[in-house]
Amino acid sequence: MHIVVCVKQVPDATEVRIDPKTNTLVREGIPSIVNPYDLHAVEAAVLLREQWGGKVTVLSMGPPQAAEALQKCVGQGADEAILLTDRAFAGADTLATSYALAKAIETIAAKEPVDLVLTGRQAIDGDTGQVGPGIAARLGLPVLTYVCKIRSIDLTQRRLVAERLLEEGREVVESRLPALLTVVKEIAEPRYASLPSLLRAARYKVQAWNKDDIQADAQQLGLKGSPTVVGTIFSPPGRQAGPQLEGEPQAIAAQLVHELAARGIIGIQGPVGVSRFESITQRQSA
Amino acid sequence: MAEKFDAIVVGAGPAGITAAYTLAEAGAQVVLIERGEQPGTKNTMGGVLYRKMMDDIIPGFWEQAPLERHVIDQQWWLLSEEAAFSIGHRNLGHDQPPYNAFTVLRAKFDKWYAQQAVKKGALLITETVVTELLKDKQGRVIGIRTDRPEGDLLADVVVVSEGANSLVLEASGLKPMPRSETMAVAVKEVIALPREVIENRFHVSGNQGVVIEAFGNATLGMTGNGFVYTNKDSLSVGVGAMISDFVRRRIHPHQLLEHFKQHPAIAPLVAGGEVKEYLAHMIPEGGYETMPPLYGDGFLVCGDAAGMVIAVHREGSNLAMTSGRLAAQTIVEAKRDRDFSAHSLSRYWEKLNQSYVLQDLRQYRRTTPTIERNPQILGIYPSLLNEVMGQFLTVDGVPKREKEKRLLRLVTRRRPVTGLIKDAWRMGRAML
Amino acid sequence: MNQRAQAATVAERAPLGAGATTVDSGLPQVDVQKKLFTVRYKADKESHLAIRDPQICLACKDKPCLYFCPAEVYKWEEERITIAFEGCLECGTCRIGCPSHNISWRYPRGTNGVQYKFG
Numbered sequence: 001m002h003i004v005v006c007v008k009q010v011p012d013a014t015e016v017r018i019d020p021k022t023n024t025l026v027r028e029g030i031p032s033i034v035n036p037y038d039l040h041a042v043e044a045a046v047l048l049r050e051q052w053g054g055k056v057t058v059l060s061m062g063p064p065q066a067a068e069a070l071q072k073c074v075g076q077g078a079d080e081a082i083l084l085t086d087r088a089f090a091g092a093d094t095l096a097t098s099y100a101l102a103k104a105i106e107t108i109a110a111k112e113p114v115d116l117v118l119t120g121r122q123a124i125d126g127d128t129g130q131v132g133p134g135i136a137a138r139l140g141l142p143v144l145t146y147v148c149k150i151r152s153i154d155l156t157q158r159r160l161v162a163e164r165l166l167e168e169g170r171e172v173v174e175s176r177l178p179a180l181l182t183v184v185k186e187i188a189e190p191r192y193a194s195l196p197s198l199l200r201a202a203r204y205k206v207q208a209w210n211k212d213d214i215q216a217d218a219q220q221l222g223l224k225g226s227p228t229v230v231g232t233i234f235s236p237p238g239r240q241a242g243p244q245l246e247g248e249p250q251a252i253a254a255q256l257v258h259e260l261a262a263r264g265i266i267g268i269q270g271p272v273g274v275s276r277f278e279s280i281t282q283r284q285s286a
Numbered sequence: 287m288a289e290k291f292d293a294i295v296v297g298a299g300p301a302g303i304t305a306a307y308t309l310a311e312a313g314a315q316v317v318l319i320e321r322g323e324q325p326g327t328k329n330t331m332g333g334v335l336y337r338k339m340m341d342d343i344i345p346g347f348w349e350q351a352p353l354e355r356h357v358i359d360q361q362w363w364l365l366s367e368e369a370a371f372s373i374g375h376r377n378l379g380h381d382q383p384p385y386n387a388f389t390v391l392r393a394k395f396d397k398w399y400a401q402q403a404v405k406k407g408a409l410l411i412t413e414t415v416v417t418e419l420l421k422d423k424q425g426r427v428i429g430i431r432t433d434r435p436e437g438d439l440l441a442d443v444v445v446v447s448e449g450a451n452s453l454v455l456e457a458s459g460l461k462p463m464p465r466s467e468t469m470a471v472a473v474k475e476v477i478a479l480p481r482e483v484i485e486n487r488f489h490v491s492g493n494q495g496v497v498i499e500a501f502g503n504a505t506l507g508m509t510g511n512g513f514v515y516t517n518k519d520s521l522s523v524g525v526g527a528m529i530s531d532f533v534r535r536r537i538h539p540h541q542l543l544e545h546f547k548q549h550p551a552i553a554p555l556v557a558g559g560e561v562k563e564y565l566a567h568m569i570p571e572g573g574y575e576t577m578p579p580l581y582g583d584g585f586l587v588c589g590d591a592a593g594m595v596i597a598v599h600r601e602g603s604n605l606a607m608t609s610g611r612l613a614a615q616t617i618v619e620a621k622r623d624r625d626f627s628a629h630s631l632s633r634y635w636e637k638l639n640q641s642y643v644l645q646d647l648r649q650y651r652r653t654t655p656t657i658e659r660n661p662q663i664l665g666i667y668p669s670l671l672n673e674v675m676g677q678f679l680t681v682d683g684v685p686k687r688e689k690e691k692r693l694l695r696l697v698t699r700r701r702p703v704t705g706l707i708k709d710a711w712r713m714g715r716a717m718l
Numbered sequence: 719m720n721q722r723a724q725a726a727t728v729a730e731r732a733p734l735g736a737g738a739t740t741v742d743s744g745l746p747q748v749d750v751q752k753k754l755f756t757v758r759y760k761a762d763k764e765s766h767l768a769i770r771d772p773q774i775c776l777a778c779k780d781k782p783c784l785y786f787c788p789a790e791v792y793k794w795e796e797e798r799i800t801i802a803f804e805g806c807l808e809c810g811t812c813r814i815g816c817p818s819h820n821i822s823w824r825y826p827r828g829t830n831g832v833q834y835k836f837g
Contacts, residue, residue, distance in 0.1 A: 392837030451810035566788035
């Protein structure tokens with residue numbers, strides 16, 4: 001089974017702040033990491049390979065230093081790593097990015113058919129979640145987003161059954177293969193890779209592909225192929241601090257119930273008050 | 287079966303990266319193991335990098351390395367409550383290549399430096415903790431164990447450059463746990479300020495830099511010092527003292543840092559700055575007497591792990607680099623002779639002995655114990671000096687002869703003549 | 719000598735009450751959490767620090783770990799030391815400074831712990 005995982009190198013978003021004066025992202029000193037969701041996708045792919053045999057290829061688009069991110073994925077167990085790096089790719093929005101990645105996957109598949117494409121649910125810098133579905137649309141693949149579990153794979157029937165994590169629950173979906181899955185963290189926890197695997201990654205030379213390697217139409221790449229325009233970036237105004245209740249826990253709890261009920265946030269049946277609440281807590285402590 | 291290398295280097299700091307770089311350059315198969323996400327992410331120092339020792343390894347490195355400023359001005363401030371007695375040396379000869387020293391931020395510098403070692407052929411493994419040395423039945427070191435699955439690696443020689451917190455050496459029985467009188471803890475902040483502000487406050491232009499070491503009230507008389515170093519668009523401001531002092535005085539290190547930052551001589555330098563990062567690190571200041579064995583069958587010890595710090599001169603990274611280079615050269619020779627015994631690796635000791643490293647460490651062997659045993663040296667003299675200067679420079683109509691008498695009385699009240707002579711003798715013996 | 723210095727000298731001699739986490743040393747009070755907020759961490763799930771024998775801490779008069787730790791990882795809460803290992807800067811001071819060597823200390827797993835941005 002051949003699985004392609006699309007990964008992105010991103011600034012560690014937990015560290016990114018917005019300069020309140022200029023409304024631009026402060027990137028200075030911000031380390032680059034593999035988009036966390038993508039690491040879960042790599043782990044899911046490696047687990048599938050360990051079960052079914054085959055190969056995991058990681059694919060990324062970015063500046064030459066994004067090879068670091070791919071090398072990390074090799075350390076996590078990927079077999080091959082390809083970096084699309086070319087000035088022509090620079091400034092791409094999700095449309096141009098999904099075009100370039102789709103062309104690359106076509107190129108990869110021409111040499112070795114691809115059964116499954118995995119991506120993280122979204123990148124933590126742009127947070128669009130569009131690139132995965134964009135690739136699927138261009139390649140004519142069925143797309144399953146927010147996949148939290150792969151239940152079964154049938155390689156002879158070319159079918160896959162997966163669970164999608166939705167707000168109201170889990171949805172079980174069957175799809176034909178090849179398919180594209182965007183995954184959530186629950187799909188698999190990235191392993192603490194073995195030392196031999198890290199040594200392999202340290203020795204591994206990431207393959208660099210340019211726009212000609214994927215036979216891309218220059219008009220659809222990078223800034224030229226990107227209709228998205230970012231207007232402004234700003235921090236939403238901070239929320240005002242709410243009222244703070246002080247006193248004994250029982251009294252506070254009762255007051256809180258009152259406040260919530262008064263605002264219609266909760267409904268209460270039966271008598272409301274300190275006495276009722278006390279009886280509950282007393283029961284619990286007894 | 288664990289893979290075998292010519293050499294394994296434990297820890298990507300100045301010593302370890304230098305050893306890996308030098309070994310790889312000589313064609314040895316070397317793997318450099320670092321626990322941080324990248325080399326530098328777990329590394330901290332005040333921030334002064336000396337040119338000479340780095341130049342010995344990568345000639346003209348300042349053309350390409352991520353440096354902050356080149357130092358043209360070094361100052362020593364003796365602080366009392368509200369005064370400072372300062373001496374300094376500004377040298378425009380240090381304003382041009384090859385320069386004398388630079389300020390650096392280690393997260394950037396170490397990452398770059400390790401990349402140079404990788405370009406020479408060293409294998410870099412990050413995010414991996416080395417837990418112990420592997421030994422054969424005869425007790426010879428034959429490799430390392432890491433906390434990774436299948437985490438053993440073998441090598442002819444292991445270079446232990448794990449830093450101040452020498453857990454591997456201790457776990458392998460090569461070093462006792464250091465005493466709190468021999469280890470300092472330093473805290474530091476990287477404080478962002480616009481370039482122009484730094485240029486105005488420190489009277490520099492372009493990439494010129496200033497370093498200030500502060501004593502006395504900077505540490506409330508504890509054995510240690512405070513510092514202010516200029517970076518491109520930030521200051522490195524820190525303070526450090528012996529752990530035993532913090533135990534005795536019941537002061538938080540960060541509280542001492544805040545005290546230092548609020549000192550009337552320091553506050554104007556840092557005013558309006560934004561703290562970008564807060565850091566803490568131990569410094570082995572026990573000196574020569576507390577150094578572990580530096581070589582043995584199949585291993586060498588470099589840098590902070592070896593206790594190679596000369597606290598009074600703020601030197602450490604230079605000793606680390608030189609020791610890493612000499613360790614690598616020793617391994618190259620041992621490889622040529624196919625002999626990795628303690629006897630063969632003792633050439634490392636000889637090389638260190640011929641260099642400034644062990645000569646200086648031996649010269650200053652008494653400094654830290656002397657200062658530690660004589661708290662009056664940092665406790666009394668900085669404030670006394672400031673009192674004397676303050677009175678001497680106050681024009682108040684008192685005849686000079688009378689003033690001199692009063693000052694002498696002031697001094698001898700705080701420290702009798704015999705004590706003064708003893709202190710001078712002690713410090714002379716400790717430093718010269 | 720101004721007030722600040724006097725207070726420092728007094729505090730030096732003052733005995734430490736059990737359970738106290740700071741001594742009024744006349745020094746500026748510092749909110750270390752604000753400082754730690756500037757630090758980048760990749761938090762481990764389990765603590766790399768542990769108290770070997772809580773009884774020793776009970777009997778420990780000075781509890782210097784409440785002072786010398788630059789991240790104030792250690793707090794005395796209801797008869798025991800609590801460890802906020804997530805804020806640990808991995809300096810190792812507590813390992814050396816604990817008078818009873820009662821702190822079991824290892825580095826966090828390779829991918830975890832403090833990750834300085836500037837250094």
